[in-house]
Amino acid sequence: MRRNSIQNRLIASVLLSQALLTIGLAVTGVAYTYWRLLSTLDSGMQSHALRIGALVRYVDNSNGKVYFDDSLLPPPLDPERPDLFVVWASRSGLLFRSPGWPEGLELQPGEDLHWNLEYAGTPYHALRLTRVKILDRGEGRAFRPQTLTIIYASPTSHLRQQVKAAGAYIALISLGLMLLTLGLAFAGVRSGLRPLQTLASQAGLVSARNWELRIPSKVEQVEELRPLVEAMTQMLDRLRRSFELQRQFLASAAHELKTPVAVLKSTLQQTLQRPRNNEEYQLALEHSLEDLGRLEQLLLSMLRLARAEQWAEGALRRDLEEIDIASTLLEAMERAQPLAEAHHVRIDLAEAGALIFRADPEDLQTVWSNLLENAIRYSPEGSTIELKLGREADRLEVQVSDHGAGVPAKDLPHIFERFYRGDGSRTRGSGGFGLGLAIARALVEAYGGTIRAESEPGHGTRMTVTLPADRNPVAPPGEKTPDVAS
Numbered sequence: 001m002r003r004n005s006i007q008n009r010l011i012a013s014v015l016l017s018q019a020l021l022t023i024g025l026a027v028t029g030v031a032y033t034y035w036r037l038l039s040t041l042d043s044g045m046q047s048h049a050l051r052i053g054a055l056v057r058y059v060d061n062s063n064g065k066v067y068f069d070d071s072l073l074p075p076p077l078d079p080e081r082p083d084l085f086v087v088w089a090s091r092s093g094l095l096f097r098s099p100g101w102p103e104g105l106e107l108q109p110g111e112d113l114h115w116n117l118e119y120a121g122t123p124y125h126a127l128r129l130t131r132v133k134i135l136d137r138g139e140g141r142a143f144r145p146q147t148l149t150i151i152y153a154s155p156t157s158h159l160r161q162q163v164k165a166a167g168a169y170i171a172l173i174s175l176g177l178m179l180l181t182l183g184l185a186f187a188g189v190r191s192g193l194r195p196l197q198t199l200a201s202q203a204g205l206v207s208a209r210n211w212e213l214r215i216p217s218k219v220e221q222v223e224e225l226r227p228l229v230e231a232m233t234q235m236l237d238r239l240r241r242s243f244e245l246q247r248q249f250l251a252s253a254a255h256e257l258k259t260p261v262a263v264l265k266s267t268l269q270q271t272l273q274r275p276r277n278n279e280e281y282q283l284a285l286e287h288s289l290e291d292l293g294r295l296e297q298l299l300l301s302m303l304r305l306a307r308a309e310q311w312a313e314g315a316l317r318r319d320l321e322e323i324d325i326a327s328t329l330l331e332a333m334e335r336a337q338p339l340a341e342a343h344h345v346r347i348d349l350a351e352a353g354a355l356i357f358r359a360d361p362e363d364l365q366t367v368w369s370n371l372l373e374n375a376i377r378y379s380p381e382g383s384t385i386e387l388k389l390g391r392e393a394d395r396l397e398v399q400v401s402d403h404g405a406g407v408p409a410k411d412l413p414h415i416f417e418r419f420y421r422g423d424g425s426r427t428r429g430s431g432g433f434g435l436g437l438a439i440a441r442a443l444v445e446a447y448g449g450t451i452r453a454e455s456e457p458g459h460g461t462r463m464t465v466t467l468p469a470d471r472n473p474v475a476p477p478g479e480k481t482p483d484v485a486s
Contacts, residue, residue: 006196007189014185022174029170034163038125041159042114044077045127049152052085053132056095056148066134066146068096081122081155088149095148117153123160126153195219203232211240264291325355325364325396325467329387332368339373344381347372350388355396357467363443368398370436371463375402378461394469401462407455415453416441440465 051074059065066089076083084102087095102119117124132148199219206213213236215229271284326349333347340347357364368387375385379402388399407415416437444451448468455461 007193010189010193011182011186014189015182018178018181018185022171022178025174026167026171030163030167033166033170034159037159037162038156041077041125041154041156042127045083045125045152045154046129048074048077048083048154049085049127049129049150050132052087052152053129053148053150054135056087056089056134057136058134066092066095066136070096070099073099077154078158081157083155084124084126084153086151090146090148091144092146116156123156124153125156125159126151195222195225199225199229199232206236211236261295264288264295267291320358320360322356322358323361323364325357325389325398328361328364329368329389329398331361332365332372333387335365335369336372336376340376340385343376343379345376345379346384347376348384348386350386355389355391357396357447357469359447363447367440367443367465368400370440371400371465374436375400375404375461375463378402378404380404391469396467396469398465398467399462400465401460403460406457406459407453407461408457412453412455416451 055069055072056066057069059067068087082100083098085098086101087097089095114125114127117126129150129152130147132150134146134148195216195218198216202214202216213229213233219225219229267284267287271281276284329349333349336347372385379385383403386399386401388397388401390397441451444465444467450466452464452466453461454464
């Protein structure tokens with residue numbers, strides 16, 4: 001059999017429990033049989049002892065002297081071995097000993113009512129009766145009645161043989177029942193584990209090309225396997241989504257990288273097609289540097305996103321310091337002010353007290369900068385972007401609200417996906433790479449928080465970041481990266 005097998009463990013448990021049960025039943029059965037046979041023997045011995053006591057007679061009914069009439073002795077309880085008995089009178093002393101009394105065997109009146117003894121290799125069980133009245137009656141004023149003390153012992157060899165026979169019979173029956181139970185248990189365990197084996201074989205068919213976990217109805221009906229089936233189904237759904245996102249990310253990244261590389265290559269090819277003067281070469285190099293800057297910005301954004309997602313998964317760690325969230329908001333506002341002035345948009349921060357949180361200030365500034373840049377880009381001229389921060393119970397909240405056109409309902413669930421743009425464009429003039437909100441979400445989740453978007457077309461969008469007030473997260477190690485926004 002296989003080692004560390006659930007089937008082996010279950011069968012071993014059943015075997016152990018059945019063995020203990022068999023031993024317990026056998027011991028209990030033997031003890032009960034011995035007790036019942038011994039009780040029967042005690043009753044027979046008591047009856048014989050009283051019959052022996054009835055053989056005591058008074059010699060003279062007036063003076064109370066007694067004698068033992070041995071002409072009517074009862075037969076022994078064990079036909080193969082004689083019983084032993086001795087009779088004492090309260091005043092006359094020893095009256096009689098059984099015929100064939102072993103020489104050297106002494107039985108004296110004592111306090112024990114029942115006891116076992118062994119003589120000449122033969123086991124005996126003895127009992128003592130005290131104050132047994134003499135059935136014969138005396139007369140006269142001088143008559144003084146006596147009482148008897150009788151010790152009666154009977155061999156227990158036959159009783160022990162019966163007990164052994166009963167024990168062997170009980171053990172044999174128990175062993176047979178144990179073997180039958182083990183057979184049924186083995187079949188039941190194999191049958192019970194078959195759905196698990198079926199589930200394992202179906203799980204082995206899952207691959208990157210086939211994500212469907214086909215669960216037979218017999219497996220679904222097993223109550224103990226339902227949590228496992230649900231967990232496996234959810235795990236496969238998450239893995240499938242991760243693979244799909246990875247493929248989409250690679251395709252989108254290749255597409256985004258292709259554009260600046262193609263433009264840069266085209267610029268250089270045109271520059272080299274014919275001789276040019278210094279001004280033309282300088283202009284071509286400036287355009288090339290612009291394209292390289294855009295390419296560098298995309299790479300930095302992708303790097304920041306990858307590091308944030310690694311951190312969220314627990315792959316990166318470092319110690320952090322306590323900072324004031326309001327100060328990181330003010331820093332992000334200063335960075336976004338030139339872009340806001342270019343779009344004729346005002347940023348308003350509601351007054352709030354200090355909110356202390358353990359974090360890397362550059363991470364939070366990146367989150368606020370990405371949210372502000374996204375809000376500025378889609379806000380109409382003359383409008384105001386409102387920042388609000390506060391604390392509720394055990395969480396900290398930061399809200400960024402704009403009054404733009406809003407996000408269509410069909411796009412709202414996807415705005416935090418990588419390289420996603422609601423308008424579907426991928427041109428250089430679309431305003432970004434579609435990574436800003438994805439980076440913001442990854443950083444917020446890395447700190448144990450959440451980010452959600454609420455939007456009403458025509459009335460604007462509100463982004464709400466929630467951070468745990470009592471959480472002490474740790475941040476990714478390494479050098480700082482520039483603030484990136486898509």
